Amino acid sequence: MNLPDHEFDPDDNFADGFDPDRATDDDEATTEALVWQLLLLINPGDEETALQQFSAYRDALAEGDADDSEPVWLLKDAIDWVSGFHVDAGDAGSFIDAVAELAARWNLRIDWGVDDAGDDDFLDSTDVPALMANAYDRLREHGYTLWTWNTGGEVHAGWIALQRDDEAMQAVAAALGIELRPGSDAF
Template identity: 70%
Template structure:
């Protein structure tokens, strides 16, 4: 599996090409996003890109909203998508994603899976907490507007915040830092 044809030299932002604009092929934009949410792990980005391309082919080769095809390609590997009432899955998913960089999120509880702890919180509150803990280590938790009761997002390097916002906009994804959950 290869990246889409274009120039993806490393410029310090995981290959993000700041010259990409509204005319850039959606596939090239998706590749840029995958590089950002898999920092330092091009092999995983390539596998997720292959999964995205396969889903795109099954969808007839075009999509107005690539984020939905991406959602399945990255779920529990480089992103999360959980029901608004499933705080336990949110915690498990974020723990799995953070473990890629040997990070552990301090959820403020000795047992974040405890029913009492989960009953006293919600995903936006947990997302803000995880965002703050990840920022301490140079990462940003991002969330995107699903238009449903579900919560979704990914983690990228903090230094890529501006590039992530620009890239999300080009892809038509309403994304913002996890400190301000949808």
């Protein structure tokens, strides 16, 4: 497997001959480079995991119809519960579990504001957008950003990246055609 030759430099904002505005769906090399950059952003300091997920992305791309596959949907399965989450809108418990698993990668624990975040009364009294806003706030305290992308349905999905990479995340997501927001403003 060959990785894209270009690595993202947050200081040059893609000025080194890599223009995300020129990316098209037909430009597989550019799309793969952008996917690689996204994986590096959501796996800070863990290139091995990013490489495994990139391989899974390329396998999914090879198995499917590339013309009908948006990169974010191919990535969804490759990153789920390791670097990303994808949960039903009404499943607050799964959201808590998924984000707790993601935060644990950096030895972080989310304070959900209750002693037992798995308590049925607590889960019945909250929803995923409220939990996402709380997780966003708690992660920002430690230099991370919880992101959510528009699934267009009754599902919430997203990932966590370093706060210092917020601009890079927005640029890469836009170039990949991913409608992305901070977790404080859930879709």
